[in-house]
Structures are given as C-alpha cells and as structure tokens.
Amino acid sequence: MSSSEDDIPIVQRSKRILDDSEDDVPISQLPSSVKKKVKRETDDSVSLNHPKSKSSNGTSKSSSNGNIKTPKKERTKKTPSDKKKPNKSLQVKSEDKPTKQEEDEEETEETYKWWEEQEDRDGEIKWDSLVHNGVLFPPEYEPLPSHVKLYYNGTPVNLPQEAEEVAGFFGALVETDHGKNPVFQSNFFKDFQQVLKECGGCNVEIEKFEHLDFSKMYAHFEQLKEDKKKMSKEEKREIKEDKERQEEPYRTCLLNGRKEKIGNFRIEPPGLFRGRGAHPKTGRLKRRVFPEDVTLNLSEGAPVPPPPEGHSWGDVKHDNTVTWLAMWKENIADSFKYVRFAQNSSVKGLSDFKKFETARNLKHHIESIRKDYTQSLKSELMQERQMATATYLIDIFALRAGGEKGDDEADTVGCCSLRYEHVTLRPPNTVIFDFLGKDSIRFYQEVEVDKQVFKNLKIFKKPPKQPGDDLFDRISPPLLNKKFQTYMKGLTAKVFRTYNASKTMQDQLDLIKNEGTVAEKVVRFNAANRTVAILCNHQRTVSKSHGNSVQKINDKLRELMWNKIRLKQMMLELDPKLKRKDPKYFAEIEDLSKEDIMVIQEKILERTKEQVAKKFERDNEKLKAESKDQLTANDLKERMQKVKELQAEFKIELASGKPEIKKSVTVEKLKSQVEQIEQRILNTQFQLKDKEDNSEVSLGTSKMNYIDPRLTVVFSKRFDVPIEKLFTKTLREKFTWAIESADKDWRF
Template sequence: MTANLKRGASTENDKKPKKAKQNIGSDSESELSDVPDEPQQPPQVEQVTQVKQESPSNLKHASDVTPKVENTNGLEISSDLVNLKEIENNKVSNDQDLNTSTVSPKKPSKSNKPSDDSDFDEKPKARSSRRSTSAKKEKKENVTDDEKKTPKKTPKNSSQPPNQTPNGDVKDEGDEEDDYKWWAEQGGFGDGTERWSTLEHNGVFFPPEYIPLPKQVKMKYDGKLVELSNEAEEVAGFYAAVLGSDHAADETFNKNFFQDFQSVLRDYPPLDGTKIKDFEKCDFSPIREHLDIEKEKKKAMTKDEKKRTKEQRDEIENPFTHCLLDGRKEKVGNFRIEPPSLFRGRGAHPKKGKLKLRIKPEQITINIGKDAKIPDAPPGTNWGSVQHDNTVTWLATWKENINGAYKYVYLAPGSTLKGQSDMSKFEKSRELKHYIGNVRESYEADLQNKVMFDRQRATAAYLVDRLALRAGNEKGEDEADTVGCCSLRCEHVMLRPPNLVTFDFLGKDSVRFYQEDIKVDPQVFKNLRIFKKEPKGPQDPIFDRIHTTVLNNYFRGFMKGLSAKVFRTYNASITFQEELKQTPNEGTVAEKLLSFNRANRNVAILCNHQKNVSKSHDATMDKMGDRLKALKYQRRKLRQMLAQVADDKKVYKDHPSFKDEESDLEDEWMDAHEENERDKEVERQKKKFERDNEKLRNEDQKEMKPEDLGERLQEVEEKWKTVTKERRAGKPDVGKKNQTQLTTAMQKMEDRLEAFRVNASNKDEVKDVSLGTSKINYIDPRITVAWCKAYEVPVEKVFAKTLLTKFTWAMETSPDWKF
C-alpha cells in the first residue's frame, strides 16, 4: 500500500466538522466551524447572457426571460442559447487573461536555496517558456513509447491483421459483425471537432400533469382541514412524501420548503381562505396516509397487472429511448424530464427542501441534425430553441431553478460517443505517467521558492498530486460552502509537529473530508504553517495568492489538457493497479474478489468517496450471521451423515477439516431454526395448495378439499419432528447417499462457508465507503479487465451489467495490459 493510502478513512460522516485545536508552536489556534454544502458546478455556456430567475411560485412553468430570434424553421429561438457548447468531461475552459503566464517545468536549483521563510518577493519571477534539452528528449522518448501502446486509427494500407484489436488481442471468428467497434475503427477519439454527421431523435419525455387528490384528502392547519388549490396541493404532497424520513427532521429542509410553499400559496391561496403562516401548525399526515394506501395498492397488484402497466408505460416512452446517430441506432440515456419535487441535495446543502419547478418545452433547447425532422413539442407549446451543432454530444438542454445549472440529455453510457469520451479521459490520465516526473521535479523545487506566489502554487500542486485533493472553486453566497485545495481556509487545516497534518472540511457534494495526522513532506508542513500565520484568522484563505485557474494553467505547461482532475484519475488508476498486486495467485475466486474490493476501497479512501453507514447495516450483518449459522447447521448434518458411512480412513486423511465440529451452534438456536424452517415449509405448502386449486378451476376440474391441505401440513409436522429427533441423537438419516456423494457434498459446503465468510467480511469493511464512484469514474476499466483475465475471475463478478455495457471498449484488453 502506498504511503498516501496508509491513512484510514474516518468512520464518521458527521454533518458538522469536529472542533479541533492545533499545536503548531507560535501560530495561533483556530477552531473548525460548520461549513455548508457545495452544489454541483453548472457547465459554462458560451455567449449566454444573464437571465432573470423565475419565482418558485410558478409551479408548472418556470422559464427564463430571454430575447428571441426567428430561425428558418419558423420557431422562436432563444438567442442566448444558440451558441451552447458542450463541456466535455466536466472540464472548464478558462482562457481569460489572469495576469499570470503559463509556466514551463522548472529544474530544481541547487544554488540559492533559501534557508528561511521570512523573506518573500511580492511578484512572481519571470520564467522561461523553454524546456531543457534533456526534458524535451525525455518527453519525446516517452511519447514514442506511449504511441506504441495507445490505440491508433488503422490506415487502409495498414499491415495490421484485420482480426487484431487495438489492445493486441485476436478476434474470434464468431464475433458478431453487427457490433460497431468504434475503438478499432477510429482509434477511440475522433478529431475533437465534429462528433457526428447526422442525428435524429424524438426530443424528450415530459412527466404527466398533476392529478388532484380525492376531495376528502386534505392537509390540516391548526387542526382544521384546508381546501388547497391544485398548485398548492401538489407541493403539499411533495412534503407529505418525505414525512418520517431524515429530511422532515432537518431544520434547513423544513425552512426552505415552507418559504417556497408560502410563495406558492401567495399566488394560489387556499380556496377556503385559510391563512397558513406557521409551519408548526401544518399537518400533512392525511395526505401521507393517502399516499401510503396508494403505494400498498401498487404492491398488491398481480404479476399480470404489473406487466400490463409496464408495457403501457414502455409503449409511451419507446419513441424517446433511441436515436439515429450517423445512421446507427443508439440508446439515449436520461430522456425523461425530471418531475417537479423538493430538492434533496446531499450532506448539508443550504438549498435542500426548495421547490424544483416543472420544466416546460419553452425552456428546452433541442440539438439535432440539419436535415432531420424537428421533434414535435407537446400540443400547444414550442421548443425554446433548435440548433444543429455537431461539435457537441447532447440532444437537449435546459436550466433548472435550484442552482441555475444546465441539464443535458446525452446518449446512454454504452453509446459510441460516451465510450469515446470515457476512453479519451482515461488515455489522458494514462499519458500523465510520462510527465509526472517533470511535474514533481518542478513543484518540489518551488516548495522553497522565495516568491510567495510560486511557493503557494507548488504546495497546492503537492496536495493535489499526493493527497488527491480537488482543486476547489470560489463559491457564491447562495452556494454550498464546500472547498477544495485552493479554497482551503485556515480553519480547515490543523498542524502537529514534526510534519503531521489533519484536514477537516466539507468537500464535493457536502461530503466531509476528514483525515487525521497525514504525514507530509517537511517543507510542505513548514509552508502550511507560514501560510496560516497571523494576521490571518480562521476564515482567511490559506492560499491567498493563487486560485484554481492558476494551478491548472501551471499543469498545462507540462502536458496539453492536464488539470487537477486528471491527477485524481491518474492516482486512482495507478494506485488501484499497484494494490491489485496483492491478489493471491492460488486463492479462490472469493478470496481474489476480496483483494479486488480492498484495492477498490483504498482508492475510494484516497479520493474521499465516503458514504454514511446505512441504518440497516447492523440488522443486515445480524441476518448474515444467522445465514452463516444456517450453513453451519447444514454442515453439521452432512458431517454426521458422513461419519456413519465413512469406512475409508483416507477420507479424513485427505480432508482433516471434515472432523472439525461447528462453532457457536447451541441447541437452543438449532431448535428455533428448525421451528422457523418448519413454518416456512407450512407456508409453502399452503401457497402450493392455492395454486393447484386455481389451476384445477381453470381446467374445469374438481378442486381439492381442505382436508387434503391438512394431510400435507401433518406430513410437514411429522417430518420436522423426525429431523429434530435425529439431530439430538447425532445420527441424521443417510438414506441412499454413499461415501463419495457425501464427501463431494461436504467439500461444496466447505467452499460455500468460506465464500460466505469472505463476502460478510467484505460487506462490513466497505460499509462507510462508496466503491461505485471510483470504479465508474476514476479507475481505468482496462485495469479491471486485465486483472480478471490474469487471475481467471469472471468479469461479471466485478462489473454489473450496466458497466459491462458502458465499458464495452475495454473488454478486449489483454491480461498483461498496464496503465
């Protein structure tokens, strides 16, 4: 395990950071304060003017007021959305003049190293943009090596065998010809400008309009029923749906909800004139009771009724599920417009509980091919605008009202464009391995630079590289106060000599980043102490000379497209690959999977992909404990049966563990277990009796009598009495089973027990860590596929069906492939 991974993840994920004092000598002490949440950054849009946000009172329609222009199709087009451009891979382009120049990697200076940190120049020193000859040579050689490994577009006159994949594998003769393997044909990337030639689709699917509640179902205010308008009733239903959850007990959630609810009530007042002014007097339980009844009705639907309902829904949605991209049928991802609801947010998001308004067609921009038929908007409405931009990959976009973020409809994860985007992202991170030495050499030299700007930038680069911190961006007053590296404040960092640092802040999605006593480079520790010195207070920024754009511009001086996010993907993938080396070569599949999940967990800890421990975790582990005992109960029975027929001592010589007695199987537990199993069998017999009678009725035959059921149940009772008697005597009935059969059954049971123990251990280890985020977004899937092939583990054991579809391009990776 790498040094960065030796730190443990906090098992707590509190909403409020703990208070902690520093011990940094002469520096002032500071305490951690509660830091609100961070919303997802909205994608930047080119040439989009600032628009006025609608009031949440307009529940059904909330559109931005924008100037309109006519297009050739006769539709009104929002002029500020005509030039929308997609931001690929969540990268933000910052091309404005920041009065800082992009710097080139700098060789460490052996001379003039400062011995103290008291004297700093106020201005950055001028830097040469030229690299040393050795650095250029190294880059050229490294890139040449990479080109040998990176899939390239195969020219027509290429000598590469036609049945060879970009990863060096040979295709089977039986491969389906219908599968479009873009990574073999295009090299996986495209030219970065035109992403498609033709595009046809049917727009987006809107949620149904609100259906009013039955007249007798009403909320109460101050103990009296209130007759609400449909608009207000819908919002009241949103809150009723969260009653009993943590949201309904959250003060911020309730405050935001009631503010927006009152706003709706001002526009659509109660029909009976009730004045709703106090949240504490509101009673939404009558609506909740109605929702629970409707929920139970859905659960009580027969299998055929559920099937018919699904078929009807699928028939309505079917036109929106696929599109034609360059003549190929591709699956669309999130084609459904999200219905109005209450914003949940994550962690301590300051806007949770606010009303998410209904999206209308006039807010939506459609992107489609020039010669394609423009999809019809719902009757009586028009699209906000229609454009034909083949340099972007989204089909539709609109702006939501909570954070002002733009939402997009993309193709499904397994589509050509999404696959190209994923592969390009991981190849960009993989390319960093050829430049990482230069990057580290440069920022390590600047850790002692006398120019404060350079020293802060170098320290931030160290934290991004070595600790996988996000870069961090400035936040508005109405945004969650989540932070990253460049936006760290003095209160977020505690120092303990000689070189231990504790970070405690709210990161992305308001997930608490708490890592204690991380060992850092002594010079980095010294720099952080200097950056925190008085007159700075707890609320002052540690890095007051730099910001995210400065840091990313610095990184781009080493490699095109290099940013802080690329470091996270690189470190996650390279760490995962190293951790997988601990996989046992001769272990069982279960033991290998445990090694895989442990490696995944370490990467998740590195990237701070934590989650709250589920409330049901303890109950789940208790159930797993009972299931483990049930397996031991079956082993005990097999062991006693084998002992009765084993006349060959070689059986126990080859399998000495077969003589071991089971632990923690008390007679009291076994009595209760047998009683529980008997009750389950009784229920099964009753249901079978009902099914058999239903079949007889359908065939117009005579039904069985209740006495027949009684006979079946009596047989069950007698059977389990015999089982209990034999178990207490230690001699269960062997029947016709012989020594060979029982030996095989015993071995299978041993394997089941071992696999179950490994699974239970893994489930408990990852209770507070989200493995999916790093597996989907940060770990190159080719590492996983290569590992599965090298250790003979079915890839289906680690990739769910959705990921197998998403990462189709990685499935042909050879076992010896390296990141």
C-alpha cells in the same frame, strides 16, 4: 422418498419441496454458449417513430414527421465460418418469428466498434447527423380525492391545484428524516407560500408552518404505497409494459446514421429538493419544466419532434460541436440540465477512453512535473509557492481543485478553497485535514507531508489570518489548471486523481498472487479497489439494511455449519471407528448446542413456508393469465403438508441427537458432501468479510470514474475471474471497449 433423494441433506431437500419444474433460474446461472463474434454494424439502418398515442402528460402528440428515415445500408453476407449449425431444440415452427438466440445475435451484430476506427475526432465537430424524438415529460398532476385535505389550525384548506401538488410533496415526506429537518421545513414553507401567492391564495390565511397538519395527506400516500404492494404480478407487468411503450420512442436516436441509446431522456418531475449532506437549499421546490423551457439540439434539416399539444419548444439548435440532445434551466442551482447519450453509447465510450488515455499519458510527464513543483515549493513568489503546494496536495493526496461557493450553496471544500480552520499542523510534519468534501462527505486525514510543504502551510496560516480566511488566497482552480496545461495538454486536477487512482490500482494488483478460489480472488480485488476508494475519499454512510444483511449471512453460515456436522454424525453412525482414526476431523460435531440447532431448524422451516406460499401465489397468477382454473386453499394445504413432514423429521432428529441415515449413503458420499459444504462456508465467509470491509467505502465510484476499466479486465483475464464478478451489467455495457481491447498483459 426415492432412493435418488436418499443422499440429499435435509436442508437441500427443503428447497425441493417447492417444485422441480421451477423455471425462473437467472440467465447468468445458465450454461454459457460459445461467445458470439461481434462485428461492426452493417445491417439496415433503423427509423425512429414519434409516439402516436398520448404522451405521459396527457396531451396528444401529432403524428406528422412520424418516421425518421435514413438510407438503407447493404447487409453484409456472412461467410460460411460465421454460420452456426442450427440447434434443433431452438427451432420454431414459424420461420418469420426470430428465436431469442437470433434476436441476441441481431442485437450483437449492431454493436459499433468505434475503438477500432482509425478516425480521431479531436476537433470541434462531434457528429455529422443527429436525429431524435425529443424528451419525455412527466405526467400532469392528478388532484387528491376531495376528502384528503391539508389542515391549518384544525381547519380544512381548499388549495388551488398547483399549491395542493406542492403540499402533497411535503405530505408524503412528513414522517421522514427530511420532513423533520428544520431547514427542509423552512425552505418548503417559503416556496409553498410563494406558490399560494401566485395562485391567488386560498380560504385560510396560512402564516406559520407549525399550524399545518399533513396527517390526512400522509395517510393517503401511505395507503397508495400499500395498494401498490398488493398489486398482482399481472397488474405490475401491465403498468411496466405501458411505461416501456411510452418511453420506447425516446430511448434511442440516430447518430451519424447509427442507432445509439440516450441516457436521461426524461424531464425531471417537480418535487422537493433533497440535496446531499447539510445542503442549505434542501426542501426547496423543484418547479415543473414545460416545453417552452426546453431547447432541442439536432441536425439541420432533421424533422423537429412535435411538442406536447398546446405547447412549443423554447428553441431548436443545430450545434454539432456539443454532445447534448436537449437542455433546460432548473431553478434550484440556476444551472442547466442536459439530455446526453447513454453511458454505453459510442460518444460516451470515446469520451471515457480519451479521459483514461490522458491520465495514462501522465506517466510520461509525472517525474518532471514533480521535480518542477518541488523546486517551486521554495519560490520567493508567494503565488508560485502556493501553486506548488496545492499541486503537491492534489498529486499526493488526490484532493479536488475546489472552488468558491455562494452562501446558498453547500459549503464543500477542495484544495484551493481550504480555509484556516480546515488544516491543523502538528510538528514535525503531520497535517490534519478536516473539511466537507464533495456531496458534503467529511474528509478527515492525518498525513505526513514533505517538510517544505509543512513549512509552507505554516506560512499560509500566519497572522493576521484567522478562521474563515482562505489558506490559498493567491490562486484559484482556473489559475491552477492553466498552470497544469503548461505541463501537459489536457492535464487538470481530475486527471491527477484519475492517474493516481489507476496507478494505485495497478500497484495493488501487482501484489496479488494468482491462487485460491474465484471468491478469494474477488475479495483481494475488492481490497485493492478499497485502497483506491480511500485515497479518493469515496465514503458512504452505512445503509439501514446493513445489519440485516450481515445477520442473514451469519445465519447462513450457522446453517451450513449445522449441515456439515450432521453429515459427519452420519459418517460416525456408519463407521464409529472413524473418530479414533481422525479425532481432529470430528472435533466440531459438539460445537452446536440443542438450542442452537432448534433456532436453525425454525429458521429453515419459516423460510420454506414463505417459499411455498410465494410459489403458490406465482402459480395462481400464471394460471389467471392463462385463463385457467386457479389453485385452491386445499392445494396450498397439501403443499404445506410437506413442510410439516420436514418439521416432524427435525423434531425426531432434535430429540435423538442423531440424523436419519437414508439408503445407499456411504462414507465416501458423505465426505464428498462435507467438502462441498466447506467450500460454500469458505465462500460465504469471504462474502461476509467483503460486506463488513466495504460497509463505509463506496467501491463503485472509483471503479466507474477513476480506475481505468482495462485494469479490471486485465485482472479478470489474468486471474481467470469472470468479468461478471467484477463489473455489473451496466458497467460491462459501459466498458465494452475495455473488455474487448485489453489483454491480460496490458498495463496502465
């Protein structure tokens, strides 16, 4: 072993067994270059091309009206200060092929800084021109192989194609929690029988769900899953590239001559509705959507995208007072689905900005609003008293407004739809809320309320009211929101939630001290975020993988601890007197038993073997793609030999109880390595605490929808925490306006 490796701990050396030429380091871990200056889009306008190839549903599309052109804009020349000296390492021979850096700069230059525009469009007109390529339909159904059948009472069933597709939806889920749910089964069976009836029936009279046998179908779908897992990287890449080619024309549109991303441009494929919580419609068939069901919306005079062959669009509108591009009616809730602009589009960004500004504006009115509803809590008019009490609950406890639900809808509850049984009163002023909130998530809170509010709730529960009766029987969400409009333009129950969420976050951030490592600061930020999530009742069920994730972190901690102990043992071998000089520093060297060390070593070896095997596979796939000779079993054996050498080192060390000391190692070097490991242990402990604390709380919902993103940006800039630690890539794109507009002193 080279002298340069002498002072590398064994655990770190095991990572180097793989290959020093590893080139798959995430971009986020590479050194960041100077930030590029983003300027308003002034480059050439883009054109959208209709697909000339077959659509994903197998029908060919016409190439007429293929190019949607807009007049070119003049390219603004860069000033000398904008130009950067070329990096020789990035130069390529072919000048007409842009480097990755140039492509990134080009993409950055096209960013439209709508938040710097002076124009304020609060009127009805949302856009001047809108051009797009329609929607992407799911592929047509591919029939099952002839030997894969549904069985009824042991008899194979010859199903019509439409009915076979529906049976397959259930067959794939038969062993899941959904497939075992009686409500799911019942709803599926009703819709399955209806489809059979529409298709003219089959060779068997199907009357009872219990007699259906989906085992052959289930086995077929499981085999398909296994086959997919066994695909080579090259095969997966080809499938991915083909999918991206099909999607490319639908990803963007031209809005007022600018290229903008589209959000959900795909038509939902048919399937069985799952629903959240105990949804009464779970298992119902989501029917296939055809072009005849779809209405498009684009500029008058803009080329209408051709529908799939043999079909026509349901309707084509030219409504510039709305921001949807396509719509259709789905059959489960009998409601409309819309294709809208992407989360990081200027339209959605402007909408988010206005939403948070409206909530922020509430701080100028909140005192007078609270004064008004506090007075109305004693109103002689029951409707006013209910209105004031509901406003109090929405303001103080962030309840949603709520609304009436039909018998076939999930029984979720908000403030106005609270029933007798949802509220328990405990004198002198404690209220226990217990009901299913949005997405059928239980809302359970024991809170202390204003004495007059407690008195009012007691009045609202007076006989003859009983379980099942509405608590607020004189008001409704529309009536409540109408009242809110008298307080402030644009005020709704959701604005109250957004205001209180952001205000709570601001207050929590004010309590955080600017000290500690980045990891510590992130944990404190997440704790503040969690306070808001609890206020908004943003819960989640503990994921099935949570236990494994926690176990992996604990294993990592034990491994780091073992490595630290080994380093300290080496220090004592070099200078035994150190233990007398600082007994506290070396007290932990006896913390791990021989059995503990054996388990740690086995896990390291197992992980290293897996890494070597995966690296071998990757190398072979790369060689295959380059049409070169592939590595052999002997090559793998040779690589695994290094793992055996590591295993032998571990065995000797375990027997002697002393780690091997390499050349050129000094006490100072070892002490420096101990400090590095202690920092890693600290960061890992923070990671573990964060995972445990947030296992049942969803931080993302409040961060995306209720906390003003500028507060996150303020924390990032004031506490020197990289924004990447706080916002995912998706949120960074969605909230570019906040990242670029807020400084460290901004306040909500």
